[in-house]
Amino acid sequence: MEKHFNKLLNIISFRTLLIVVLIVTGILQFFLMLGNIRGTTYDIQAFQLAPETIRAVKTVEDTVKTEQERDNAENAVEPVYVFNDETAHNRSSLVTSIFDILLDVRKDISASKEEVPIENQVHQLQDKLKDITDSQSQLNFTDSQLQSLLTANDASIATAKTFLVNLVETTLKEPIRTDDVAQVRNEIESRIRQNDTLDENLFSVLAVIGRAAIVETEVLDEERTEELILQAREEVEPTRILQGQIIVQEGELIDREVYRQLELLGLLNSHTSTKPVLGLFIFIVLQMAFMYILFDRSKTDLEKRRKALFVTAIVYSISIILMKLLSLLSDQFDMTIAFLYPTALATMLVRLLANERAAILVTVLTAASAGILFHEGYAAVLQMDIALYIIFGGLSSVFFMRSMEKRSHLLKACGIVLVSNFLFIAFYLLMSQSDYELVELLFYAIAGITSAVLSGALTMGLLPFFESALGLLSTMRLIELSNPNHPLLKKLLTETPGTYHHSVMVANLAEAACEAIGADGLLARVACYYHDIGKTRRPAFFIENQMSGINPHDSLPPERSAEIIISHTSDGAALLKKHKMPKEIVDIALQHHGTSTLKFFLHKAKDEGKEVDEAAFSYPGPKPQTKEAAVINIADSVEAAVRSMKQPSMEKVQQLVHSIIQSRVQEHQFDECDVSLKELKKIEEVLCETLNGIFHSRIEYPKEG
Template sequence: MKKQLPKMTELIDFRYFLIGVLVITGILQFFLMYGNVKGITYDFKPLQLATETVRSTKTVEDTVKTQQEQEKAANAIQPVYQFSEEVAKQRAAIVTTLFDYVLAVKQDVENSDEPVPLANQVAQLRKKFKSTDAAQMPIVFTDSQLEALLLQSKADLTRTSTQLSTLVEDFLQQPIRSENVFLAQNDIEAQIRGQLGYPDKIFNTVILIGRTSIIENETIDEEQTKKRKAQAKEAIEPTRILQGQIIVQEGQIVDNEAFRQLELLGMVSNKASLKPIAGLMILTLLQMVFLYILFERWDADGLKKRNALLVTIIVYSLSIVLMKFMGLVSSEFDVTVAFLYPTALATMLVRLLVDERTAILITVMTATSAGVIFQEGYSSVMQMEVALYIIFGGFASVFFLRSVEKRSHILQAVSVITLVNITFIAFYLLMTQSSYGLPELMFYLVAAILSALISGALTMGLLPFFESAFGLLSSLRLIELSNPNHPLLKKLLVETPGTYHHSIMVANLAEAACEAIGADGLLARVGCYYHDIGKTKRPTFFIENQLSGVNPHDSLPPETSAEIIIAHTTDGADMLRRYKMPQEIIDIALQHHGTSLLKFFVFKAKEAGKCIDEAKFRYPGPKPQTKEAAVISVADSVEAAVRSMKEPNAEKIQKLVRSIIDDRVQDNQFDECDISIKELKCIEHVLCESLNGIFHSRIEYPKDNK
């Protein structure tokens, strides 16, 4: 698979490959989580018997009930009345005006030179009465009533006017509502009948004017009444159907009200809501978009990004499958089985196999998905306690797996995750404010411990499979390869002790330089251990292994010597492949000399007067492709050069290191990696400091004269 996968994936542009993988992952995730959001529906009909007890799966507002309660509250509000004091004065003034009209007609008659017939007086008075607003005094007097008024004396009319207007004004000082007007008119009539001083001939007319003068003086204030009704409606709390509330009991008839509530909850088959499905689609899309942005902007070579993407997706998908399985069996238990889920599994695997940033994103995605998958029937959106449980456990593993140099570091991280899990579960149990028995408390304690232990155990167990399947190189794998008991390192030590010592020295230099520029120091160290493994094929042809002082190159043509020296890179790569070493280590073995020139043998050939082909004296490459390979190429040459230097000091070492780096730059050896001039200066500084510490001046001890 490790050989076939790159061939298959490299045929597709990474962007299209990324989109395709994320689409497949999104579809898989959607269908795995679909059953958790589609809700429970029942094939009930109105007025049939319920075959089981139905509880509400969510809290929703019952708008119909709420509206009914609001209307009930509004109808209970009494109208607000407003009393008008002006009505009494207005009605008394109208009474006075009527009698003034009669007095005015009588005065006109007295002032007339000729007698005025009574009929004309009546007509003149009726005309004046018509000028009165009919709405204010809707009285239609008969001719006999008008004649009776005109026949009264001015004194009687004036007294009657004053007496009646005062009575009307006094009577209207009390509030009178529309429904009480008739009773009030009866009351004023009774009072008129009880008073003395009214002429007999106009007594009925006085009663008519008195009754008509009484109108409502306390009317409904529509604006205030409407405002109070609105306030009453607002004061009504919305009526809700609560999670877990029983809608209908088993064996009961599903009446119209219960069926309406089931429809509102979307629990009737033909009324199932599509909103949760749309919500799940949005969540899945959002997660896939974040993964797309993360990998699209990742600055790495195509194969590395493809492998990292596949590892991330597989780990995430396996997490969802595991959660789905646990979610299916959780309903059989009274405790929250989700707390057994290995909170840090996905985070640790992605952290070790990909990088920290991807691990953080996967932690959040896993927690979000877990909240949906583990949601109980009465959770509104998601099971937040489970989501937070996974986030805290995952983040704990991120923070405590920053430096993994041995498998025991995973166990140390597991202990921290255990503590975080226990702490969070303590928070959860306290916040629920429920009483738990000893068996339940023991379950949650054991669940917190098992969650962390399973996370660590599965991480260590699955890590080799991912490394083997995708050719990935984790920190733990590098630590294993650095073990001196590895067959290749033992072979290097036994057959080429000089090269072994040289590799150890180069490893120390390269690791320090890589860490100074932010490169992978551990990879550089392990790569150095194996970079010259090809020298074990012809150990005596390399000067550090020539213990006898005999140099076989002295008897060989320069071309042959160069061919033997150059072959150690390809020979080493072949040996590493046979031992199924990671590709990064093989690349370092091939690239640590780049396409540099074997100047010693070029000079030797020129001294012999040969016409040389310089290409035969260059390493086949490729040139360093990574910062680690570039650093190793410099450290390899620097260590060998300084070791051969007589009486090295700081100035000589700095001059030598600078000249080697400048020579590599001028020879274009760093053209294919992203190392900068600033980083090369930093590398120079670190190498000089390290070499000065190794080749420092030593105190000359006095000789013993004994």
């Protein structure tokens, strides 16, 4: 079953798995919380008598009345207009331009030696005026009007020009709004036709010019007006129906307004299902969206992300179930039994089994869900006291107890949670400004203690289950495996002391390098302790264990020597599996040499003139699959090489480390893991620093006296 499940996980993409897990988690949460979002409702209709006195059980804004008041305030705002001083000058200049063009055409015609027909004169004037008439929609001259301009005498034209320019300029110096333009144009035309000094043949064309010249001089300042409208609307205080306010007295008629208020408050049977359910749906979608972002943007390897996702989803679901059970019992007690909930349970489990970021997110999401699950009445959307209680308890276990590498650390974390619970309960009791009896105070004290103790006890109890069911390797488990009293480490120390010392040295190097590139330093250290456990099968065949100076390889053919050396990876993996060691450590035991070649025995075989199958002198692999395995691959070779150096100096160590890493890259040993060249450079730097600290030359102190 497990094999088929893992095969299925490898087929589907992580995003698909993430979406499926979050949908399942969200659906479970939705149905668990659905019963906690409904309140007291009434089966009543409009225009019937109220069966009892109904009060508002929450404070809500009466948006209808608020909007009415704001509309009234908006309608009372006077529009702001801005007068344009330049309009009079611009429009009078337009009139002047028309007459100037007319005079230029008349002058050209007079200067012509040939007699120009009047029709041609009209067309010529039309062409000259085309730019102006195209831009001014009101300027539509007929042929007869243009003909009257061309045939009038100079004195009439001059009089008309002066009169019309002055009339337009004088008129436009007064405020004229868009609605007044038509009236002012009529007045302009009337004044033109009543003027005795003008040639009556020019009345029609002057009226067209005068009307076209008149435009609004005072325009609406929409931006300023909108600001005043917004200001007026914002100054209107929202109309609210206050909690406890009587909506209708018993026996009174429920009119349309009362019915609308009851509907707004959600007190009618026919109006209670849609909004809270939709709100709960949005609430859960928002929570799942945060989880999606957290895991989708995670930079850890695929296997770790999968396990962290399953842990987070399962722990979060368990938290919801526990809170649901408590909420079902809350009606049987007068006191708030929600304070019994283990506030740091979800936080500590996810912190130990996944990572700190996921633990913080789960704390916030659990607290928010608790606000709904422990919600009482309609006094607020969320029961904020319980939500804050869980947030403070959960986060205290993360921020005030950063290390949880030992069981004693977990107990200390419970102590910190206990202090946080007590402080928050004290805040809660003091802020409520009520007088509590001794029994109630005793209950809240016991609740705070129970919450902290359950947080630690359930974490300790559930931890092995998660580790076994999901194949997880927690920090605590790694610390246990690093204990020198572990049977395999005892075996390594007693049977292969040289290998044990080598493993400890490699562990120091690998841990420092892993922490520098953001990999799991603790996993690397523990895996190094066990990576050469296979050498315990034939200890004397490995140089670090050859204390007598006798090398058994001297009497063996190179093929057999290579076979013995190469087999220590598979022997080690078999021994680790026999002792039920975590998969991560078994994998590193297999991968720490990748598919590299035993060049010494390969060259020895070639020197003996044998036909060589290079595969027989190469490790079977697989190549390193994780950053930790890649780092151990490098550190293992580097430590052995530097240890064999005579008088190691900083420059020699640096050159050696660089050459080993380059050799691994050229052999494509890191093609199957996500270690980058930048990270390899960082690994090189850290290894050089650490090695120089280990193999530094002893300082010669001056002799005394």
